[in-house]
Amino acid sequence: MKTFLWSVTGLFALIWSGLAWATAGLVRWTVEALSTGRAAELGKSAVEFKFPGWLEPFLDTGLLEAAQAIVQWLLEMAGTGAPMAGTAIGWLVPVVWVAWAFGLVVLLVIALVLHLLIQRLPGAGTAGPAAPALR
Secondary structure, eight states: OOHHHHHHHHHHHHHHHHHHHHHHHHHHHHHHHHHHHHHHHHHHHHHHOOOOOHHHHHHHHHHHHHHHHHHHHHHHHHHHTTTHHHHHHHHHHHHHHHHHHHHHHHHHHHHHHHHHHHSSTTTTSSSSSOOOOOO
């Protein structure tokens, strides 16, 4: 049971680390795109994007148009803060890694508490109920 617990904990730690790595990369890319003006170009292409005609019966076009309008509005709002975005990368990426460390510590503490609880279970050291001896 303890092996299973620590295997699952290791798996969760790998997933958590991968998400933190991806988030740090996304934050870095987003801030760089905002500071260089590439985000506005991407936003324009996202707003101008049209789905193929054969796909429209399967999609809610009203929802897609609303999503495109939200993307356009967000990029217009972000465009005003674009000059400051370059300085934000200096503290946003470390914030992601601090959050990763905090989450990993919480995960390890939970696993350690569960490990101690498993140890306190009656018969935790045995493989199962003993079979009756045959005479």
